[in-house]
Amino acid sequence: MLRKKRLGMAGTGLFTFISIFYILPIVIVLFNSFKKKSYINLEPFKLPNETTMTGLDNYATAINQYDFLEAVGWTVFITIGSVLVILICTSMCAWYITRVKNRLTKGIYILCIFSMVVPFQMVMFTLSLVTDRLGLGTPWGLIIIYLGFGAGLAVFMFSGFVKAIPIEIEEAAMIDGCSPIRTFFSVVLPIMKPTYISVGILETMWIWNDFLLPYLTLDIKKYKTISIVIQYMKGSYGRVDMGAIMAALIMAVIPVVVFYLACQKHIIKGVAAGAVKG
């Protein structure tokens, strides 16, 4: 018994050590974000001191010179807009194709599963041609693209859930005089709430962090997302401002950490659910 307790203590100690080690990379970037840019590559593992400290200057540079906050704004807009549209449209689509059985709906279901395994590189070039032709290279247009490209996983997950709903509930609602639209929104939608949360979280994680799709389809002279700005800061010609990059990295990580700590339970559940289905 005593041996077991000691082992437990040792385990907790070991994992505390590993955990600290695990978040160290982010902490190192954090204190580098307060250093003057010329010192960051010279001594990345030293804490800022009187000569190297520059306060919040790097943050000011990232915000003023690289329009970082504007990128945050567009990323928030694209993510929230796309996730809402995906949730509503694909859940309706999934309900329809599960309840109406014919060749078309079966074909759609198979295409959705198929689209989940296709790597983005397969369609990236032609997708950028299509969006260009249709004038969808704006944040609003991007929402449509995300609906199209994210439909596979979402329809698949919603269909799995709809199959488990007893059809009698919906029949009762329809006999009582509900139209299919009302049946969907006031009967089916509330039952599917857990799936909405799981799908919403998976799609949020994907769209928030996505780089290549917006990079190829957006008109990036006018609109940039967070990932695009950071890549642009590093990749653009001329001198690379390491200070501004450190500040931008921290500003990119903060919203993610806040979101994570606020909905940790749902995120972990969503991941587990998505993995079992995927």
Add this chain to the structure above:
Amino acid sequence: MEKAIKRYFPIFLLPTLMAFAIGFIVPFIMGVWLSFCEFTTVTDATFVGLNNYIKAFQDPMFVHAFWYTALFAVVSLVVINVIAFAIALALTQKLRGTNLFRTVFFMPNLIGGIVLGYIWQLIFNGLLAPMATALNLNEWYGFWGLIILVAWQQIGYMMIIYIAGLQSIPGDVMEAAAIDGANGPKRLFRVTIPMMMPSITICTFLSLVNGFKLFDQNLSLTAGEPSKLSELLALNIFNTFYGRVGWEGVGQAKAVLFFILVVAIGMVQLRITRSKEVQQ
């Protein structure tokens, strides 16, 4: 009821279907077609048969990227799954603070690939600087750097799936094994791991496919340096499209090959691990 719903086709189905056509079906079909053409824009596409595919196989960098990616995917699969499984085992014992540890291990998974790449670039270059070298000077620095990066990112994700799997193993099975005299390692290899095969199938599938499809982290950590030697397949395809004028068709042919490769690998892997699953 089916008939009543059917009439609402334009409201329920049409929006998703149209977006799906624009975002996936049309680009996919065009992509397959253009892989047999030479073009710079679609309007000047001319059919050239299998020329693009032949050119793709003759490109030494593409072949190099293939082997580099295959090695990367296998090594990352092993590293991620062994560590994630070990952590999941440890965190399902009665330890104090397991919830906090889970929170910490999962967090990097939410950070985007571009951001992750630049975080680790700072760390690796800081570590390599005293030895008067840097990440972009040796393809194997980039390789192991990328392994550490994806392990750091994905261990938490796989850990969550393994923990869910471990918690669903009925307690009486473990008890019966213990009473029958099975010791620790025996219980692990003869009971726990066979019972965990469904989770292992999912995790190895995900990490293998993720390894083959990796792009953002590769672009931000090394961008293929030195001289494209640390390019994974996805980045090689990207550079063929956007880095060489007149090679768009070859890029598309590479993309089709890449697609077939990912699907084939996924299917083979699923078949192998599925056959090892046991009835519960």
